[in-house]
Structure formats: C-alpha cells, structure tokens
Amino acid sequence: MSPVAALQTALEAEHAALYLHGVLGARTSAAGAPALFRAVSAAYDAHRGQRDALRREIEDLGAEPVAAAPAYEAPGALGGPSAVAAAALEVERAVARTYAWLVTQSSGETRRRAIGALTQTAVRELSFRGAPEMLPGADEFANR
Amino acid sequence: MCVERRTYATRRASLGGVLGGAVVVLAGTGCDLGRDLRGPAGQDVAASPGADVALVDGLRSEFLGVLGLLERTATAHPGLSDVTARLVELHGHHLELLEGAGEDSADNAEEDREQGQGEVAEQPVRAVEARALHALRSRERRLQKRLADAAVAAESGALAGLLASMSAAVAQQLARWPRASRTTSDGAR
Numbered sequence: 001m002s003p004v005a006a007l008q009t010a011l012e013a014e015h016a017a018l019y020l021h022g023v024l025g026a027r028t029s030a031a032g033a034p035a036l037f038r039a040v041s042a043a044y045d046a047h048r049g050q051r052d053a054l055r056r057e058i059e060d061l062g063a064e065p066v067a068a069a070p071a072y073e074a075p076g077a078l079g080g081p082s083a084v085a086a087a088a089l090e091v092e093r094a095v096a097r098t099y100a101w102l103v104t105q106s107s108g109e110t111r112r113r114a115i116g117a118l119t120q121t122a123v124r125e126l127s128f129r130g131a132p133e134m135l136p137g138a139d140e141f142a143n144r
Numbered sequence: 145m146c147v148e149r150r151t152y153a154t155r156r157a158s159l160g161g162v163l164g165g166a167v168v169v170l171a172g173t174g175c176d177l178g179r180d181l182r183g184p185a186g187q188d189v190a191a192s193p194g195a196d197v198a199l200v201d202g203l204r205s206e207f208l209g210v211l212g213l214l215e216r217t218a219t220a221h222p223g224l225s226d227v228t229a230r231l232v233e234l235h236g237h238h239l240e241l242l243e244g245a246g247e248d249s250a251d252n253a254e255e256d257r258e259q260g261q262g263e264v265a266e267q268p269v270r271a272v273e274a275r276a277l278h279a280l281r282s283r284e285r286r287l288q289k290r291l292a293d294a295a296v297a298a299e300s301g302a303l304a305g306l307l308a309s310m311s312a313a314v315a316q317q318l319a320r321w322p323r324a325s326r327t328t329s330d331g332a333r
Contacts, residue, residue, distance in 0.1 A: 100312075101305070111295070112292075126316060126320065137308075138305060138309040
C-alpha cells in the first residue's frame, strides 16, 4: 500500500472518530457528568488536531485528502454516562488499531507520528474507564 | 511480596515467528483494513528479520534491566507490590513476545485484561517509597522512549507495530502512576 493510501485510511478513521465524539458529546451533560464531558471534549479536540495533521501530510505528498462521509453509523441506545463512556472507549480502541496498523505501513517521520498518535490514543482510553492493556492497538497479540 | 523470578530464554531462531508469521489485524472505524504485512517500500516483512535482530537484542537487555530494578524495588519496598507486580507482568509478557514465545500470550492476555478492569485504587505512598517510585518512573520513561525509537528504526513493519504497541502500553502505565501522598517517613499522616 502506498504511503498516501495508508494516510488516507488513517484520515478516514479520524473523520469517523471526530463525528462519533461529536455525537457522544451531544449526549453528555456538562453539569451531570462533568468529568466525562471534559474527556469527550478533549478527545474531540485531539481527533480534530490529528485529522488536520493527516490532511496536511497528505497535501504535502501532493494528494487530495479524502473527505469525511456525510454521516457515520452512531452507537445505538446511549442511556447514560456509562453507555457514552463505553462507546467513547470503543472509538479510541478502533483509532488505536488504525494507528498501530499505520505504523506497520509507514516509515520515517510518518511512522514516528503514527507512534505518537497511537500512544496518545492509548492513554486517552484510560479516561473512558479503559484498563491498561498489554498491547494497545494490536489485537493479534493482546486483545483476545 | 516476593517478585517471582522468571527465566527468559533467548531463542533467536524463533524471532522469525514474530516477524514472519505475525498477523496484525487492525481495523479502523468503518474501514476494513485487511491483513497486510508488507513493510515500507513494499518489502516483505518475512524477508528482513535479520536486520532487526540487533534492535531486539538491545531491547531485551533493556527489559531485563527494568525487570531487575522491579525485583529489587519489590524486595526493598513491599508496599509497592501492586505497582511492581503490574509492571513485571507487562514487561515479562513483552519480553516473551520478543523472544517468540507467543503461544500462550493469547491465553494469558484475556485473563490479564479482565483482571485489569475497573479503576485502579491509588494507595498512599510513604516518602521513602516515593523515592523508589521516582526512580522506577524514570526507568519506565526511558524504556517507553527506547521502544518508540526502536519502532521507528525497525525495518520490519510488523516488528515496528509490535514495538509501538509496547511503547503505548508503558505509556498507559505511566499515565496511571501512583502519586505520593504527603506522609511522614514512617507512614503516618
């Protein structure tokens, strides 16, 4: 897979993550669940930053960044903070898997940035009641 | 609490099992990324394990050094057993993966994850333990950086992914590092 194609895949994942955290933030009360609201807001900001960084990197390679889809499949019933946190955790885990994959598909500075994004995403999982893992993002070795 | 000493056998020949046979299945949200083990510039991952042997050897030494420090810390400071045991389990697992002993890692991983669910209770730490924790934390930070740097340098894409995940795992532990409470040297508040 070409470097641009790999980056486009990561960008698609960030588009989805940004959309989903927007949905989750809308379902979270800042007064009723302030810690969760802060975590979702921070995640939204982080993913926006990652999205913008990926777009710049793709443009620097002379390609057109893939656009976000009009909508993404949102989680089902979000009955309260626990459900929102669980959904947010799954978003972060999926993004972590994407960046772990990007690490395997890249080299040099692109790989270094993917490693940084994987690390930040793995740490962010903890803010959504995620437990530390043996190998964040690498299903084959850890999450079975 | 006594930290169990493990024997980590060196099995260079099995390194190819990690690099050549690893199937890293990763899926982004809404994407089916499939299984692609080709490294950068289209190189077959299985064709370049020899180039990364020195890298893995260096990391093995680093892991053994950290495990030694954890054992000494656990012996000198039994009150830090929760922290040291957690890290010994993590680094022992990583070391086994690097040495190709991955057959039982999948069986152990789910159990470890279930045990790790929920909030980690923070315990008050005495001043003398705080100094030991500080030393441990510095070593863990160094290990995390070494793993990340090695992931950048790895010729094998699969190995790079594995090392990056290891680095992220250490970062998670650092994010959960216990804080020293304000206690007197004998533990009284």
